[in-house]
Amino acid sequence: MKNAFPILIAEDNPVSRKLMEKTLRQAGYEVVSAENGREAFTVFKERFFPIILTDWGMPEMDGLELCRAVRETPAEGYVFIFLITARDSKKDIIVGLEAGADDYLTKPFDRFELIARLKTALRVLALEKSLKDAYEKIKLLSITDKLTGCYNRAYLDEYLTKEITRAKRYSRPVSLVMADIDHFKRVNDTYGHQAGDLILKDFAATIRKGLRKDVDWVARYGGEEFLMVLPETTFESAMSSTERLRRFVSESVSSHNGTAIRITASFGVVGFVPSPHNLKTTHKAIIDCADKALYQAKNDGRNRVRGKRLQVE
Numbered sequence: 001m002k003n004a005f006p007i008l009i010a011e012d013n014p015v016s017r018k019l020m021e022k023t024l025r026q027a028g029y030e031v032v033s034a035e036n037g038r039e040a041f042t043v044f045k046e047r048f049f050p051i052i053l054t055d056w057g058m059p060e061m062d063g064l065e066l067c068r069a070v071r072e073t074p075a076e077g078y079v080f081i082f083l084i085t086a087r088d089s090k091k092d093i094i095v096g097l098e099a100g101a102d103d104y105l106t107k108p109f110d111r112f113e114l115i116a117r118l119k120t121a122l123r124v125l126a127l128e129k130s131l132k133d134a135y136e137k138i139k140l141l142s143i144t145d146k147l148t149g150c151y152n153r154a155y156l157d158e159y160l161t162k163e164i165t166r167a168k169r170y171s172r173p174v175s176l177v178m179a180d181i182d183h184f185k186r187v188n189d190t191y192g193h194q195a196g197d198l199i200l201k202d203f204a205a206t207i208r209k210g211l212r213k214d215v216d217w218v219a220r221y222g223g224e225e226f227l228m229v230l231p232e233t234t235f236e237s238a239m240s241s242t243e244r245l246r247r248f249v250s251e252s253v254s255s256h257n258g259t260a261i262r263i264t265a266s267f268g269v270v271g272f273v274p275s276p277h278n279l280k281t282t283h284k285a286i287i288d289c290a291d292k293a294l295y296q297a298k299n300d301g302r303n304r305v306r307g308k309r310l311q312v313e
């Protein structure tokens with residue numbers, strides 16, 4: 001069985017290199033080898049290796065330089081580096097570890113020791129991977145609204161600022177849409193809170209379906225309020241796509257324990273076009289504007305889209 005962690009070897013001595021390759025392959029590792037540090041680094045930049053075994057003294061780029069170069073290169077995971085050397089004075093070992101090596105082996109290496117040390121490296125790499133996975137999971141949970149799967153308020157506050165800053169830097173339009181389910185309290189009062197949750201989920205799914213994948217995004221703003229962010233979108237096109245969405249929502253039916261529930265929603269659109277005159281406009285001011293348009297839609301009888309252009313000529 002192949003080991004999941006491929007190993008990159010950098011060794012200029014052909015005899016020693018072949019011996020290492022053979023030992024590692026027999027132990028089930030996939031091995032790629034290079035004749036010096038520079039060649040190894042070129043290979044590493046093309047493909048990620050979680051384990052590197054490098055000789056110290058090599059022409060062109062030695063083991064220490066290779067360690068430093070790898071440490072300075074952003075990689076998809078941790079790289080465990082063994083420095084293999086004839087030197088074993090304490091001073092040399094410290095120099096090696098300071099250059100970024102995790103462990104060292106002295107020449108001539110003992111194959112059983114090499115395999116045993118590799119197992120230590122694998123434990124470290126497995127731990128690093130499980131920490132990374134856990135971190136990704138927590139990160140996703142921390143930015144997601146549990147019920148609807150939309151982004152949450154914390155994400156919105158952070159990323160909307162970035163989105164607006166980006167729009168200003170490149171003088172690109174950005175539109176925001178505040179959406180609010182009409183008479184949501186009535187759904188809860190009539191059908192119960194489980195039905196209310198279902199309506200929220202269905203509504204979120206409906207508006208997400210209407211957005212451009214990987215470009216637009218939506219966050220749950222409050223109870224039954226959602227904020228859609230449409231980068232690179234003019235006011236006109238935000239208005240027409242929101243109108244389509246409004247109609248789609250009003251035609252959708254949710255089914256709760258065999259009961260069909262229909263809802264409508266009101267939408268407030270704001271189109272922001274950056275110019276030298278409105279660079280100080282904050283994301284809060286833009287949200288405020290969307291909020292006012294939403295209020296207008298509610299006031300005009302609900303189930304409609306109202307909008308405002310935030311543009312200074």
Ligand SMILES: [Mg+2]
Binds near residue numbers: 011012013
């Ligand atoms: Mg050498």
